[in-house]
Amino acid sequence: MLQLFLRNCAFRIIAVGKVRKGWIQDGLAMYQKRLPGLMITEVRDASLPREAEAILAALNSNEVLVPLSEEGEALTSVSFAKRLEKYGSQRLAFVIGGADGLSAELKNSTQWQLSLSAMTLPHELARLLLVEQLYRAQTILQGGKYHRGS
Template sequence: MNISRCRIIAVGKVRKRWVQEGVELYLKRLPGLGITELRDSTRDKEAEAIRQALRPDELPVMLMEQGVALSSIDFAERLQDLGSERLAFVIGGADGLSDALKTSARWQLSLSPLTFPHELARLLLLEQLYRARSILQGSPYHRA
């Protein structure tokens, strides 16, 4: 898994200091991973900003409650199977993603059947990306 071929597109800023510290920790552990922050607005305006932020060569991975829930090992294997694809993990704002964005995704991912604030979703995604890389590298970080 080449983490430099991944980025996160997230609506809204991380305002809680403790979440920001976690985000910074995982970004240090995942050099090359970028985060594009978009301003929160109406769902339609956020959807347009997301569409504009997506690059033509990126496979959009929409994070949503109704997406496919994977174990950490399955997530790592899915990332490995995608090989050299460029991935853009998309986290919507407080009102979620528009229906058009959801249906346009080639991959809909759920971090959990629970609903999280976008700040926590960003931190959870970063941790899972780090865990996936650790699993694929055989690192002791993941102890199943």
């Protein structure tokens, strides 16, 4: 079921700010080709309350909000793939904050927060890492050769 879910990209990324670094743009473009239909919605940098408003306004009623946060759940790539599989055909909206992160109210209003690292990451790099992990999850669940870890 998730193979179809990922192939149809039943998820999107809502990100604060724009990607300005060329090498990150190139990486995102490469993974977006591998994940046709992946949508990335950019929200303008502002104060945390305004960013939260913009994120919630961009969220569709059928989407499950999944903020990325260093306090979130740290998963291995295989565990991440299995977690995505549990959501089945539900549409997930992963949210990446800007330089100041995400508001506590936004993070606390969700069922699940994801951590890419216990370290603070630049939002542009977090976007690239998330897209790569979404692609990796797809290949894990399809039994592809991209993921070689255990």
